Amino acid sequence: MRNFFQRLSEGYRRFMVGRYGSDQLSRFLMFLSVVMLILNMIFRSRTPIFYFLVWALIVYSYFRMFSKNIEKRYNENTRYLQLKEKVMNWFRNRRSSGKYYNSSASNRDSYQNYNQAYHNAQSGSHTMRSDREHRIFRCPSCDQRVRVPRGRGKIEITCPRCGQTFVKRS
Numbered sequence: 001m002r003n004f005f006q007r008l009s010e011g012y013r014r015f016m017v018g019r020y021g022s023d024q025l026s027r028f029l030m031f032l033s034v035v036m037l038i039l040n041m042i043f044r045s046r047t048p049i050f051y052f053l054v055w056a057l058i059v060y061s062y063f064r065m066f067s068k069n070i071e072k073r074y075n076e077n078t079r080y081l082q083l084k085e086k087v088m089n090w091f092r093n094r095r096s097s098g099k100y101y102n103s104s105a106s107n108r109d110s111y112q113n114y115n116q117a118y119h120n121a122q123s124g125s126h127t128m129r130s131d132r133e134h135r136i137f138r139c140p141s142c143d144q145r146v147r148v149p150r151g152r153g154k155i156e157i158t159c160p161r162c163g164q165t166f167v168k169r170s
């Protein structure tokens with residue numbers, strides 16, 4: 001039995017090579033589907049559209065996790081994080097107006113996720129290269145190459161290998 005589970009997790013690992021995996025957006029979608037299920041139980045809604053929405057959310061989350069189009073999934077997650085940041089800022093500004101909030105924390109999460117996804121995809125067809133949309137930096141502590149989107153100004157980059165953070169102009 002133990003052998004069976006070992007083979008299963010080994011198979012899953014092999015299956016996930018080159019695939020995007022989970023991120024903030026898919027976790028949010030899963031959370032949303034659970035909230036909708038609970039609301040459905042509380043209100044005993046009999047409308048089929050509700051069940052359809054819950055299933056659509058679950059299927060879409062899995063589709064994103066198993067997707068091999070890492071670039072596209074990353075951009076979706078970035079848009080989600082930017083939108084979330086805007087919403088959070090709106091709430092913060094209502095509480096205390098005129099204060100400046102730094103968004104580097106969520107940006108850092110986003111870049112870390114991006115680099116992890118690329119790390120997972122290394123045995124796939126993706127190769128790390130610099131182009132008009134991306135820049136490559138080397139981690140000052142372990143020399144790991146880190147690829148980030150261009151034109152985001154000064155950003156804090158977290159090395160996916162050793163966790164060292166360093167600031168670069170993208």
Ligand SMILES: [Zn+2]
Pocket residue numbers: 139140141142143144159160161162163164
């Ligand atoms: Zn490093």
